[in-house]
Amino acid sequence: MASRQEGSLDAVLKEAVDLEHIPIDEVFENLRCSHEGLTSEQAQQRLQIFGPNKLEEKEESKFLKFLGFMWNPLSWVMEAAAIMAIALANGGGKPPDWQDFVGIITLLLINSTISFIEENNAGNAAAALMARLAPKAKVLRDGRWTEEEAAVLVPGDIISIKLGDIIPADARLLDGDPLKIDQSALTGESLPATKGLGDGVYSGSTVKQGEIEAVVIATGVHTFFGKAAHLVDSTNQVGHFQQVLTAIGNFCICSIAVGMFIEIIVMYPIQHRAYRPGIDNLLVLLIGGIPIAMPTVLSVTMAIGSHRLSQQGAITKRMTAIEEMAGMDVLCSDKTGTLTLNKLSVDKNLIEVFEKGVTQDQVILMAARASRIENQDAIDTAIVGMLGDPKEILNLAHNKSEIAQKVHTVIDKFAERGLRSLGVAYQDVPDGRKESPGSPWHFVALLPLFDPPRHDSAETIQRALNLGVNVKMITGDQLAIGKETGRRLGMGTNMYPSSALLGQNKDESIADLPVDDLIEKADGFAGVFPEHKYEIVKRLQARKHICGMTGDGVNDAPALKKADIGIAVADATDAARSASDIVLTEPGLSVIISAVLTSRAIFQRMKNYTIYAVSITIRIVLGFMLLALIWEFDFPPFMVLIIAILNDGTIMTISKDRVKPSPLPDSWKLAEIFTTGVVLGGYLAMMTVIFFWAAYKTNFFPRVFHVKSLEKTTQDDFKMLASAVYLQVSTISQALIFVTRSRSWSFVERPGFLLVFAFFVAQLIATLIAVYADWGFTSIKGIGWGWAGIVWLYNIVFYFPLDIIKFFIRYALSGKAWDLVIDQRIAFTRKKHFGKEERELKWAHAQRTLHGLQPPDAKLFPEKAAYNELSQMAEEAKRRAEIARLRELHTLKGHVESVVKLKGLDIGTIQQSYTV
Incomplete structure (x- = not known):
């Protein structure tokens, strides 16, 4: 049967039939299908004939992919060093430097292998995650509507498409509402096209309006999109992350080039050094200065971080997001x-009762009974309840004239707070049948309806503000509803209708104010249309803000695409997911804030490593250049390879290090990275130079520690001196990572176990090599445990100033160095601003004490905390939210006191139990 069907569908497979334009009846005839769809067996057979509904993916050779990790500027420098070791080093009566050549190739292979394995694992994990986001299609199979992956669709399938869907295959429309289709991605049409019965739609188009059924006419490479795929410009844009990597790599390469140029100028024309030792010194700078592991470490860190984000409910579609x-x-x-x-819910405390003797609980019971349609019992039929529009129900009430004014007043009061009103009425039916005439209707109560905040939203917004992230509410609801939600969430009520800001008819009261300032300082926007979302993001980005935008509908796609981070919320449409950078699998704002913290931790690891890499480049280039030029000391290139290999093995664990996320939004600050790297690297280089001078030119260490002197110039002593320098450089270089990974004192912030374990293993190996190794091919000789202890003690003593230098650099670069000396800049403070922060804190404390609240949390106003650099905008938003909460409490207390006076209650008892 399969062969017979294949023959009958041969014309379709070879595209000999124009299924896009022939009458719809002929489409069914050529596809050998009907309006009832296909069976599972038929679909499986056609899947073998037409193939899966996806574009062909080129199978990349794993071997070529592996070699690709050796094809980047940093690897090119190492490869040049390898060629230099066997070509240029072949002179001075010595054979080619095969040991250095093998060592360099080994280092390249180690880094490429780790990169290949980790990226392959990350790719598999990402593929599994993206499979969860694979487009789905509602298809009619075996007479039942089911949801299947779009990849299994075949010509002849009947599918259902609706608002927000991305059309999964080329199809012809059947019965249903006309569709508005956005085909801009395929045809360039800016306006949606209206499609109806018999019209063709293309795979990849987005449904803007309507719902309809369709018959699939082409899938995979046979679709309009598939045929045009090879014409699409697939040029990869260089992302910001890649630009940062390139900039850091170029800085390191230029530093090495400058060092080598100076060495060449001094060693040969001035010092008249022999050819081969000069080449060895150049190799030391080339091999030791290149941060060959940088691409591997950073890509692995992001891959592992992406996996952690997915575990928290945030799937990353674009890694650099x-x-x-x-x-x-x-x-x-x-x-x-x-x-x-x-979910609309009733606020029980605000229910307004108009019938005497009826409690709020009874009102809710009546409303519940009025909502039941099925399985009503005798009580339900004896007392008929009605629930609906208050004005309509009021017209039926027998006492309308008496309560109408009060009802309308309450409705208006609810509306001012953004609450919808629902009226409840009842009548007695003596016969017990709903069809029987009953007594007059009694208007019982008004129920306030409101979409309540999530239980964690208020706390999450406060966390976001403390993290320097200003949360702005975007809602299509009325302004009153937005303000009521903002009040309940404690995020402030400084909100505007978006049409008043961005529409043609702006509000006269704010017409003279700069719109960009209002948008920047607003707590939210109401009555928002999709084009307003796009404009809000655009204006915030123009103010140099990194802007995130959440969305779920097809109309949100432009704003999600425009935002720096487009976030598709849980249950978002395919169009929103397609336009977003991050897709949430869990509802609520807390997922986003958790993702922010995780992203900052990931970014912190990458930033820590880049500072470390730049520092090591400077310390190797400057340190060994000074040793070679001042004392004509030739350090063995092979030992620099050992340092690099041990460093790489340790530094790979940085991707899983325990770090503290930045308390503020963070970004790549290349000036800070380069400055910190140059200063720290310069300090370490000088420590090596001082150690070399003390060990080689003085008798200090033998006199104090009773070890063998290294100040003689015999060849053996040079070998031992090389071992001592190797151990000093190796230990302090790797220990530097503990300084760059911490914001405070490095011995206070506990690192990850893997990093500590790798460090001690690497340094144990380095110490054993320095103590026992007697390698003639690389000119080193064991120095014994005495000198090893001296080196460790020397490095420990000079390790502690690294933290102080780090603090000095940070505050010098932040422009707040003088704040350490003068906490309050009294000389530069205007009279009206002097002590403003203290006055605000005292006012807030007094208001809280007045209302019987707990003292404010220290985290609420972190001006005096360790990190007092919170952005001005987030700080203002935080204060507005706090003031809004206190004003609400002040109003609430006034209401309570009014009720107490009317009821004649004891105010003392009320105050004792008045807690929030």
Whole structure:
């Protein structure tokens, strides 16, 4: 049967039939299908004929992929060093430097192998995660509608497409509502096209409006999109992360080039050094200065971080979105479903009762009975309840004239707070049948309806503000509803209707104010349309903000694409997911804030390593250049290879290190990285030079520690001196990672176990080599445990100033160095601003004491905390939120006191139990 079907579908397979334009009846005839769809067996057979509904992916050779890790500027320098070791080093009566050549190739292979394995694992994990996001299609199979992956669709399938879907295959439309299709990605049409019965739609188009059924006419490479795929410009844009890597790599290469140029100028024309020792010194700078592991460490760190984000409910579609999320300082969040539960509920405390003798609980019971349609019992039929529009129900009430004014007043009061009103009424039916005439209707109560905030939203918003992320509410609801939600969440009520800011008819009261300032300082926007979202993001980005945007609908796609970090919330449409950078699998704002913290931790690891890499380049180039030029000391290139291999093995664990996320939005600050690297590297280089001078030119160490002197110039002593220098450089270089990974004192912030373990293993190996090795091919000789102890003690003593230098650099670069000396800049403070922060803190404390609240948490106002660099915008938003909460408490207390006076209650008893 399969062969017979293949023959009958041969014309379709060879595209000999124009299924796009022939009448729809002929489409069914040529596809050998009907309106009832295909059976599973038929679909499986056609899948063998037409193939899966996806574009062909080129199978990349794993061997070529492995070699690709050796094809980058940093690897080119190492490869040049390898060629130099066997070509240029072949002189001075000595054979080629095969041991250095083998060592360099080994180092390249180690880095490439680790990169290949980790990226392959990360790729497999990413493929598994993306499979969860694979486009789905609603298809009619075996007479039942089921949801299948779009990849298994075949010509002849009947599918259902609706608003927000990405059309999974080329199809012809059947019965249903006309569709509005966005084909801009395929045809360039800027306006949506209207499609109806018999019209063709293309794979990859987005449904903007409507719902309809369709018959699939082409899949995979046979679709319009598949045929045009080879025409699509697939040029890879160089991302920001790659630009940063290139900049750091270029800095290191230029530093090495400058060092080598100076060595060549001094060694040969001035010092008249022999050819081969000069080449060895150049190899030391080439091999030791290149951070060959940098691409591997950073890519592995991001891959592992992406996996951790997925475990928290945030799937990363674009890996570099991690660094952008770490720098995000504004988050435009949807209200419905993200900040709120998207479930209308009744606020029991605000129920307004109009019938005497009826309690709020009884009102809720009546409303519940009125909501039941099925399985009503005798009580339900004896007392008929009604629930609905208050104005309509009021018209039926027998006492309408008496309560109408009060009802309308309450409705208006609810509306001012953004609450919807629901009326409840009842009537007695003596016969017990709903069809029987009953007594007059009694208007019982008004229920306030509201979409309540999520239980964790208020706390999460406070966390976001403390992290320097300003959360702005984006809602299509009315302004009153947005303000009420903002009040309940404690995020402030400084909100505007977006049409008043961005529409043609702006609000007169704010027409003269700069719109960009209002958008920047607003707590949220109401009545938002999709084009407003795009404009809000655009204006925030123009103010140099890193902007995140959440969305779930097809109309959110432009704003998600425009934002620095587009976030598709849980249950988002395919179009929103396609346009986003991160897809959430869990609802709520807390997932996003957790992802921000994780992203900052990932970014912190990458930043720590780049500072370390630059520092090591400077210390190797400057340190060994000075030794070679001042004392004509020739350090063996092979030992630099040993240092590099041990360093790489240790530094790979940085991807899983325990770090403290930055308390503020973070980003690549190349000036800070280069400055810190140059200063720390210069300090370490000078420590090596001083150690060499003390060991080689003085009798200090033998006199104090009673060890063999190294100040003689015999060849053996040079070998032992090389071992001592090797151990000193190896230990202090690797220990530097503990300084760059910490924001405070390096011995206070506990590192990850793997990093500590790798460090001690590597340094144990380095110490054993320095103590016992007697390698003639590389000119080193064991120095014994005495000298090894001296080296360790020397490095420990000179390790501690590294933290102080780090602090000095940070504060010097931040422009706040003088704040350490003068906490309050009294001389530069205007009279009206002097002590403003203290006055605000005292006012807030007084208000909280007045209302019986706990003292404010120290984290709420972190001006005096360790990190007092919170962005001004987030700080202002935090204060507005706090003031809004206190004002609400002040109003609430006034209401309580009014009720107490009317009821004649004891105010003392009320105050004792008045807690929030």
